[in-house]
Amino acid sequence: MRPRVLLLAGLEPTGRAGLLADVAAVRARGGDAVAVPTAQTAQGSHTFAVVPASPRMLAAQVTAAREWGPLHAVKWGVVPGPSQLSTAKAALKDSDAWWVVDPVVRSSRGQVLSRLTPRHYLALAGPRVLVTPNLEEAAWLLGRPALGTVEDAQEAAEALCQRGFGAVLVKGGHLPEGQGLADVLAFSGRTLVMRGRRLKRPPERRGTGCRLASALAAELGRGTGPEAAVRAAREHVTGYLRTGRD
Numbered sequence: 001m002r003p004r005v006l007l008l009a010g011l012e013p014t015g016r017a018g019l020l021a022d023v024a025a026v027r028a029r030g031g032d033a034v035a036v037p038t039a040q041t042a043q044g045s046h047t048f049a050v051v052p053a054s055p056r057m058l059a060a061q062v063t064a065a066r067e068w069g070p071l072h073a074v075k076w077g078v079v080p081g082p083s084q085l086s087t088a089k090a091a092l093k094d095s096d097a098w099w100v101v102d103p104v105v106r107s108s109r110g111q112v113l114s115r116l117t118p119r120h121y122l123a124l125a126g127p128r129v130l131v132t133p134n135l136e137e138a139a140w141l142l143g144r145p146a147l148g149t150v151e152d153a154q155e156a157a158e159a160l161c162q163r164g165f166g167a168v169l170v171k172g173g174h175l176p177e178g179q180g181l182a183d184v185l186a187f188s189g190r191t192l193v194m195r196g197r198r199l200k201r202p203p204e205r206r207g208t209g210c211r212l213a214s215a216l217a218a219e220l221g222r223g224t225g226p227e228a229a230v231r232a233a234r235e236h237v238t239g240y241l242r243t244g245r246d
């Protein structure tokens with residue numbers, strides 16, 4: 001089955017991160033991508049700009065896509081503000097697609113991409129919603145101090161499940177050196193620690209969070225369960241880090 005995946009994300013024209021990276025990941029996983037920009041961005045070595053999408057156009061693009069057939073999964077990347085969020089939510093009413101929510105409000109270089117608050121993200125929770133915060137985002141969502149250990153990540157993943165998310169993947173790529181690398185997946189009352197090897201990331205290979213969430217959406221959309229979907233998506237990102245290709 002070819003999953004049809006809606007990508008709601010910021011357009012970064014070089015494709016290092018954001019919508020074009022998402023499209024590449026979904027296609028590489030054998031899915032069909034429906035790409036709806038939530039914002040236009042410019043992210044160069046000295047240049048940075050973000051312009052939110054018009055909510056009317058956003059609604060029309062999601063509605064038009066649904067007129068051609070069902071969406072099997074939705075990946076939420078950068079959502080610049082509350083009006084894009086509420087418009088996209090309304091346009092997706094009555095869809096039973098899995099949602100993968102990447103709560104990205106800043107670029108890896110620290111630039112602000114979104115005005116959303118933890119409250120907005122917590123309001124997206126539901127049984128078929130998988131949220132993919134990194135350690136910093138997980139602490140931010142829960143209003144907690146920085147998370148520095150695998151145990152902190154486990155506890156945060158479980159706390160976010162308690163808030164109503166069907167599955168939570170806390171990405172441990174930024175754990176302190178001594179802690180190794182581990183992602184934590186919590187769902188259906190289980191918590192799995194998925195260990196991995198830290199790979200060197202060439203600076204131009206950005207958008208790993210975007211690719212992980214998009215590959216996950218393609219897998220969940222195809223009907224793969226959360227655990228196998230996360231394993232496949234992690235392999236996708238490992239391949240990207242090694243080769244620079246999806």
Ligand SMILES: Cc1ncc(COP(=O)(O)O)c(N)n1
Binds near residue numbers: 012017019106109
């Ligand atoms: C439009 C958009 N979406 C997501 C990211 C995060 O990616 P990264 O963490 O590599 O900066 C980004 N920089 N821009």
